[in-house]
Amino acid sequence: MLPVAALLAWYDRHRRALPWRALPGEAPDPYRVWLSEIMLQQTTAAAVRPYYERFLARFPDLPTLAAAPLEAVLAAWAGLGYYARARNLHACAGAVAQGGGFPEDTEALRALPGIGAYTAAAIAAIAFGAPVVPVDGNVERVLARAHAITTPLPAGKPMIAAAAGRLARDPDARARPSDTAQALFDLGATLCTPAAPACGLCPWLGACAGQRLGIAQTLPCKAAKKPRPRRYGAHFWLTDGAGAVLLRRRPPRGLLGGMTELPGTPWRERRWTRAEALAHAPMPAAWRAAGEVRHGFTHFELAIDLFVAAVPQITADGFLRPTTALDEEALPSVMRKCVRMVGQPRRSGLPHTPAQ
Numbered sequence: 468m469l470p471v472a473a474l475l476a477w478y479d480r481h482r483r484a485l486p487w488r489a490l491p492g493e494a495p496d497p498y499r500v501w502l503s504e505i506m507l508q509q510t511t512a513a514a515v516r517p518y519y520e521r522f523l524a525r526f527p528d529l530p531t532l533a534a535a536p537l538e539a540v541l542a543a544w545a546g547l548g549y550y551a552r553a554r555n556l557h558a559c560a561g562a563v564a565q566g567g568g569f570p571e572d573t574e575a576l577r578a579l580p581g582i583g584a585y586t587a588a589a590i591a592a593i594a595f596g597a598p599v600v601p602v603d604g605n606v607e608r609v610l611a612r613a614h615a616i617t618t619p620l621p622a623g624k625p626m627i628a629a630a631a632g633r634l635a636r637d638p639d640a641r642a643r644p645s646d647t648a649q650a651l652f653d654l655g656a657t658l659c660t661p662a663a664p665a666c667g668l669c670p671w672l673g674a675c676a677g678q679r680l681g682i683a684q685t686l687p688c689k690a691a692k693k694p695r696p697r698r699y700g701a702h703f704w705l706t707d708g709a710g711a712v713l714l715r716r717r718p719p720r721g722l723l724g725g726m727t728e729l730p731g732t733p734w735r736e737r738r739w740t741r742a743e744a745l746a747h748a749p750m751p752a753a754w755r756a757a758g759e760v761r762h763g764f765t766h767f768e769l770a771i772d773l774f775v776a777a778v779p780q781i782t783a784d785g786f787l788r789p790t791t792a793l794d795e796e797a798l799p800s801v802m803r804k805c806v807r808m809v810g811q812p813r814r815s816g817l818p819h820t821p822a823q
Contacts, residue, residue: 469613469674471639471647477670478650483657485512486520488649495645497569497594498529504589505556505581507603509549509765512656518547532557533564541725541797548800549765550723555581571595592648598641600631601648605655610634611687612659615676619688627687697768701744702731702760702802704775704809705752711787713749714796722764727796729805730785734769744772749783752776758808762801773805 482488487503489495502523506515522543526532532540537557544553558580563569569590570576576587591597600606610616610630616623634640640647658665666678677683705713712729719725732739732747745754753776760771781787788796793806 468637469634469671471634471637473670474650474654475639475643475646478646478653481653481657482649483512483653486516486523495594497590499523500594501559501569501582501586501590502556504586504593505552506547508552508586510547515547518544529560529564533560537725538797542795545726545797546800546803550726550799552581554719554724569594571597573597573599589648593645596644598635598644599648600635600640600651602628602631603652605659606631606651608661608687609651609655609659612664612677612683613671613675615680615682616686617682617688619690621690623687695763695767696736697770698734698736699738699770699772700732700734701739701747701772701774702729702805703748703754704729704757704773704805705749705781705783706777706790707781707787708777708779710790711781712790712793713781713783713785714788715785723799723801725797726799726802728798728802730783731771738770739772744774748774748776749785750778750781752778760801760804760808762804769801771801771805773808775809 479491485503487499503515503519506519506522525543526535526540535557537554540557541550541553544550544556547553559582562579570579571591571594573584573587573591576582576590577584582590585601585603588597588599588601589603592599592601602610607620607624607627610627611623614626614630616626616630618626634647635644654669654671658669662684664683666672666675666683669675669678672678675683677686703713707713714727715730717723717726717728730747730749732744741756748754754774755776757773757775760773762769762771798806
């Protein structure tokens with residue numbers, strides 16, 4: 468058995484100070500736990516921190532978030548990526564507010580929008596002290612190494628889940644389930660890192676089967692990924708004499724649903740010729756090529772040919788926004804790259820999160 472007591476003693480000395488984490492002796496706030504867990508899905512803590520702090524300042528509690536329009540939530544989320552999370556966040560806030568608060572067990576949490584098995588376990592353990600061990604990428608790596616699980620992922624996931632279940636039943640883990648979950652997160656994030664793990668500082672050094680066998684750094688094994696396909700699009704930066712740019716809203720469902728974008732073509736598997744692209748231009752103008760914008764999505768790479776033009780008055784469909792106020796719009800990261808390519812000033816200095 469892995470010594471949970473040693474892990475918790477290490478955590479008490481070395482726990483990370485995170486803005487969503489309750490201080491020792493302080494009761495966790497379920498709203499903050501939930502918000503952070505949604506933001507941390509497929510995103511690092513370092514990238515999430517500034518977004519979390521700004522989002523919390525704008526929506527400090529569940530009723531405020533539930534009452535806000537979706538467009539405001541999407542604008543506050545812009546740049547963080549994986550925008551279905553923001554739509555589900557808003558829907559979940561409404562459902563929880565209507566139900567009178569967050570449920571405390573994992574099954575009821577899983578029934579809420581945007582909450583899957585891992586997130587439900589994390590909220591239940593951290594916010595409500597449920598005796599479960601949530602398995603994220605950090606915990607997956609720690610347990611694969613500690614138990615020398617060599618079966619490549621994803622086939623090895625059931626073995627890792629079984630190891631997490633055994634750990635959750637340990638008396639020390641049951642006594643401090645919230646701290647056990649967060650200690651595992653911190654162990655994976657700070658010592659048991661993907662490359663060059665600091666095994667000599669690990670509280671589980673003597674119990675780690677992977678380290679004992681000399682294979683810890685190679686775990687977890689992962690099946691080779693297939694290369695992501697490439698898609699192509701063309702988008703248009705059109706400004707008028709008053710310094711406004713033409714924008715449009717994406718459909719509410721699907722990739723980047725409900726977000727703001729520059730008008731453009733669909734995204735397809737072959738590059739658009741100039742003539743093909745300009746046939747989708749919002750209106751006739753002296754269009755010139757500004758360059759190519761590249762962006763990585765989860766399942767494909769996107770290359771955008773960007774065209775720019777200026778006209779005295781815009782008569783095309785869409786809506787106009789001053790170019791100095793684009794930080795207030797729900798522009799996804801790929802569109803913010805387009806904005807930067809045409810050299811527009813960014814008023815708020817919001818950080819950019821690549822690869823959404």
